[in-house]
Amino acid sequence: MSLSRLSAKRLFRQQSYIGGQWRDAADGATVKVDNPANGEILGTIPSLSAAEIGEAIVQADAGFQIWRKKTALERADLLLRWNDLMLEHKEDIASLMTMEQGKPLEESRGEVVYAASFIRWFAEEARRVYGETIPGAKPGQHIVVTRHPVGVTAAITPWNFPAAMITRKAGAALAAGCSMIVKPAEATPYTALALAELAHEAGIPAGVFNVVTGKSSMIGKVFTDSPVVRTLSFTGSTSVGSKLMAQCADNVQKVSLELGGNAPFIVFDDADLKRAVEGAMVSKFRNTGQTCICANRFLVQASVHDEFVSLLAEAMGKLKVGDGFEEGVTQSALINHDAALKVKRHYEDALSKGATHVAGPRPEADNGSYVHPVLITDVTPDMELCEDETFGPLAAVMKFDTEEEALKIANDTPYGLAAYFYSTNIHRIWRVADELEAGIIGVNEGAVSNAAAPFGGVKASGLGREGSHYGLDEYTEVKYLCMGAE
Numbered sequence: 006m007s008l009s010r011l012s013a014k015r016l017f018r019q020q021s022y023i024g025g026q027w028r029d030a031a032d033g034a035t036v037k038v039d040n041p042a043n044g045e046i047l048g049t050i051p052s053l054s055a056a057e058i059g060e061a062i063v064q065a066d067a068g069f070q071i072w073r074k075k076t077a078l079e080r081a082d083l084l085l086r087w088n089d090l091m092l093e094h095k096e097d098i099a100s101l102m103t104m105e106q107g108k109p110l111e112e113s114r115g116e117v118v119y120a121a122s123f124i125r126w127f128a129e130e131a132r133r134v135y136g137e138t139i140p141g142a143k144p145g146q147h148i149v150v151t152r153h154p155v156g157v158t159a160a161i162t163p164w165n166f167p168a169a170m171i172t173r174k175a176g177a178a179l180a181a182g183c184s185m186i187v188k189p190a191e192a193t194p195y196t197a198l199a200l201a202e203l204a205h206e207a208g209i210p211a212g213v214f215n216v217v218t219g220k221s222s223m224i225g226k227v228f229t230d231s232p233v234v235r236t237l238s239f240t241g242s243t244s245v246g247s248k249l250m251a252q253c254a255d256n257v258q259k260v261s262l263e264l265g266g267n268a269p270f271i272v273f274d275d276a277d278l279k280r281a282v283e284g285a286m287v288s289k290f291r292n293t294g295q296t297c298i299c300a301n302r303f304l305v306q307a308s309v310h311d312e313f314v315s316l317l318a319e320a321m322g323k324l325k326v327g328d329g330f331e332e333g334v335t336q337s338a339l340i341n342h343d344a345a346l347k348v349k350r351h352y353e354d355a356l357s358k359g360a361t362h363v364a365g366p367r368p369e370a371d372n373g374s375y376v377h378p379v380l381i382t383d384v385t386p387d388m389e390l391c392e393d394e395t396f397g398p399l400a401a402v403m404k405f406d407t408e409e410e411a412l413k414i415a416n417d418t419p420y421g422l423a424a425y426f427y428s429t430n431i432h433r434i435w436r437v438a439d440e441l442e443a444g445i446i447g448v449n450e451g452a453v454s455n456a457a458a459p460f461g462g463v464k465a466s467g468l469g470r471e472g473s474h475y476g477l478d479e480y481t482e483v484k485y486l487c488m489g490a491e
Contacts, residue, residue: 010097010100010104011097011100011101012096012097013094013097015202016094016097016098016101016199016202016203017048017101017195017199018195018198018199018201018202019048019049019050019051019195019198020050020051020198021050021051021053021057021061021198021215021216021217021218021219022198022201022202022205022214022215022216023057023060023061023064023215023216023217024060024061024064024065024067024068024211024212024215025064025205025210025211025212026211028051028057029051030051030052030053030054030057030219031054031056031057032054034051034052034053034054035049035050035051035052036049036050036051036052036191036218036219037049038050038105038191038192038193038194038195040104040105040107041106041107041192041338041339041340041341041374042107042328042329042337042338042374043328044373047104047105047195048195050191050194050195050198050218051218051219052218052219052220053217053218053219053224054219055223055226055227057217057219058217058219058223058224058227058228059227059231061186061215061217062157062186062227062228062231062233062234063233064211064212064215065157065184065185065186065212065213065215065233066156066157066184066212066233067211067212068184068210068211068212068213068214068215069154069156069157069182069183069184069212069213071210071212071213072179072182072183072184072210072213073154073182073183075182077131077132077134077182078131078132080128080131080179080180080182081128081129081131081132081180082128083207083208083209084124084125084127084128084131084176084179084180084207084209085124085125085128086207086208087124087203087204087207087209088121088124088125088128089207090203090206090207091117091120091121091124091200091203092117092118092121094199094203095114095117095118096114097199098113098117098168098196098199098200099113099114099116099117100113101195101196101199102116102117102167102168102193102196103329103330103337104195105167105192105193105194105195105196106164106165106167106192106193106196106340107293107329107337107338107339107340107374108292108293108329108337109329109334109335109336109337110329110330110334112291112292112329113329116166116168116169117168119168119169119454119456120166120168120169120171120172120173120200121172122455122456123169123172123173123176123177123456123472124172124175124176125456126176126456126457126472127176127177127179127180127456127476127477128176128180130177130180130474130477131180131181133474134152134180134181134477134481135152136149136150136151136152137149137150138150143490144490145489145490145491146487146488146489146490147486147487147488148485148486148487148488149485149486149488150483150484150485150486151483151484151486152181152481152482152483152484153182153481153482153484154181154182154183154480154481154482155181155183155235155236155259155480155481155482156183156184156233156234156235156236157183157184157185157186157233157234157235158174158178158183158184158185158186158234158235158236158237158238158480159185159186159187159188159228159234159236159237159238160174160175160178160185160186160187160188160237160238160239161187161188161221161224161225161228161237161238161239161240161241161249162174162187162188162189162190162197162240163190163240163241163297164189164190164192164193164340165292165295165296165297165340166292166296167189167190167193167194167196167197168196168197168200170240171187171189171196171197171200172200173456173460173471173472173476174187174238174261174471175187175214176476177471177476177477177479177480178236178238178480179209179213179214180477180480181477181480181481183236183480184212184213184214184215185213185214185215186215186216186217186228186234187214187215187216187217188216188217188218188219188221188224188225188228189216189218190221191218191221192340192341194216194218197216198216200216201214201215201216225237225239225249225252226252229249229252229253229255229256229258230252230255230256231256232256234256234258235258235259236258236259236260236261236479236480237249237253237258237259237260237261238260238261238262238469238471238479239260239261239262239263239264240262240263240264240297241264242264242265243264243265243419243420243465243466243467246262246264246467249262250262250468259479260468260469261467261468261469261471261479262467262468262469263297263422263460263461263462263466263467263469263471264297264420264422264462264465264466264467265297265394265420265422265465265466266297266298266299266301266394266420266421266422266423266462266466267301267302267391267392267393267394267418267419267420267422268288268298268299268300268301268302268422268423268424268425268443269300269301269302269303269304269411269414269415269424269425269426269441270284270285270288270289270300270302270303270304270424270425270426271304271305271411271415271424271425271426271427271437272303272304272305272306272309272313272426272427273306273309273408273411273426273427273428273430273433274306274307274308274309275428275429275430275433276309276427276428276429276449277427277429277449278309278312278313278316279316280427280449281313281427281449282313282316282317282320283320283451284425284427284447284449284450284451284452285300285303285317285320285400285451286317286320286321286451287451287452288300288425288447288451288452289398289400290321290324290335290336290378290398291452293336293337293338293339293376293397293398294348294395294396294397294398294399295339295340295344295396295397297394297422297423298422298423298445298453298454299394299396300400300425300451301390301391301394301395301401302384302390302391302401302403302414302415303317303384303400303401303402303403304403304405304411304414304415305402305403305404305405306404306405306406306411307404307405307406310382310402310404313402314363314380314382314402317380317400317402318363318364318380321364321365321378321380321400322364324336324378324398326375326377326378336377336378336398337375338373338374338375339374339375339376339396339397340374341374342373342374344374344396344397345368345373345374345375345376345397347395347396347397348368348376348395348396348397348398348399349368349369349376350389351388351389351390351393351395351397351399351401352367352368352369352379352381352390352399353368353369354388354389354390355381355384355388355389355390355401356381358385358387358388359383359385360381360382360383360384360385360388360401361381361382361383362379362380362381363380363381363382364379364380365377365378365379365380366379367379368399376397376398376399377398378398378399378400379398379399379400380400380402381399381400381401381402382402382403382404383403383404384401384402384403385403386403386414386417388401391403391418392418408433408436408437411437412437412440412441415441415442416440416441416442419464419465420462420464420465420466421442421443421444421462421463421464421465421466422443422444422445422461422462422466422467423443423444423445423446423447423453423462424441424442424443424445424446424447425446425447425448425450425451425453426438426441426446426447426448427449428448428449429449434448442463442464443462443463443466444459444460444461444462444463444466444467444470445460445461445462454472455472456472456473457472457473458472458473459471459472459473459475459476460472460473460476
């Protein structure tokens with residue numbers, strides 16, 4: 006990897022960070038990390054053993070014993086310093102992210118700011134972990150409720166947002182007084198390790214924030230087998246999340262899961278179509294369609310269908326595909342070749358079942374990990390793309406006639422992470438918002454994520470919430486004190 010892009014070369018780390026120390030695997034085992042845009046090998050990371058992950062848990066427990074005794078203000082000040090360092094090194098972190106994940110550099114810069122916002126938010130919330138008093142059940146009795154950190158926590162994070170998916174978890178855990186061990190995706194470890202370096206420089210004590218690398222299934226099992234780890238937070242597929250949840254049962258660990266999605270994007274006949282297309286572009290094509298809240302199915306009312314499709318095709322035609330470091334690029338390589346093949350498979354399945362190609366190069370014409378944005382219509386619910394996340398730049402539009410039909414199609418999925426709809430009728434807005442089965446709903450808005458809002462889904466899309474003051478609940482326990490009279 007050319008490090009010439011980095012002004013602070015120390016941020017490029019190829020070791021795990023455990024107990025305040027940078028460590029290789031004891032047996033020297035490593036995993037290669039490449040750039041999905043060109044296949045270039047960027048470097049390696051340690052493939053730690055189960056025993057070494059166990060040592061990380063010991064170090065995290067030692068860090069917790071120190072961290073839990075700090076005042077909320079002390080923790081907040083250190084988190085704010087971490088936030089400041091992330092923003093100071095925005096360009097370097099963004100460059101690392103584009104190298105290993107592929108996303109356009111401008112999006113990477115935006116993610117660094119977004120990631121830092123969680124650290125700042127939870128730094129401020131650290132001093133607001135309030136309890137309450139409850140009227141006693143008999144004269145002279147006092148009931149007090151206090152909140153305490155759960156202890157050592159673990160996080161397994163995905164490759165699509167390699168900074169923000171960490172800080173959304175770690176910010177809450179550390180603010181609550183917990184320590185955390187992060188296992189980043191093997192495809193995107195260097196962003197996580199850069200964050201660890203900056204946490205160290207911010208003065209966060211050894212063992213409080215740790216980053217381990219290696220085989221995901223083994224590391225997850227060590228986390229769930231340990232009675233010391235009290236909370237596991239996972240973002241990824243529903244199948245893996247379900248397995249981890251089952252593993253957590255033996256030690257009755259708290260579990261926070263942000264899993265798969267199948268977001269509908271509904272455009273009603275009273276919508277502002279220009280605004281709807283703007284929202285569609287943000288929702289569908291951010292990170293080249295590789296987001297868990299990405300619009301996966303466009304449902305457009307029949308009377309405005311053709312106009313919406315025409316406007317969407319025009320907007321998609323302005324997207325530029327290329328290496329994430331190229332000026333003006335808005336769509337980059339997908340994370341790997343398998344991801345590109347999945348988009349192609351969904352496209353081909355849809356066309357075989359009657360879908361119509363409207364705009365963009367046919368996916369099979371692309372090579373490697375690149376897939377150009379493509380628009381299809383005449384989509385029906387029996388197509389594979391309506392049942393499974395495409396996770397790529399394939400915009401699939403289906404037509405509906407009535408509000409009831411749209412809601413039925415939108416909710417006809419095991420998932421319920423995000424949903425979007427556009428309407429200018431206030432009565433319809435309340436009706437549809439009430440009926441949609443999703444934890445996050447964008448109403449005339451395609452960009453819904455921010456640190457102050459609770460992020461999470463219903464049904465097979467997960468348990469718990471991240472971000473907002475609700476995010477602290479995943480990392481605290483409630484203690485009830487019943488104080489009797491003399």
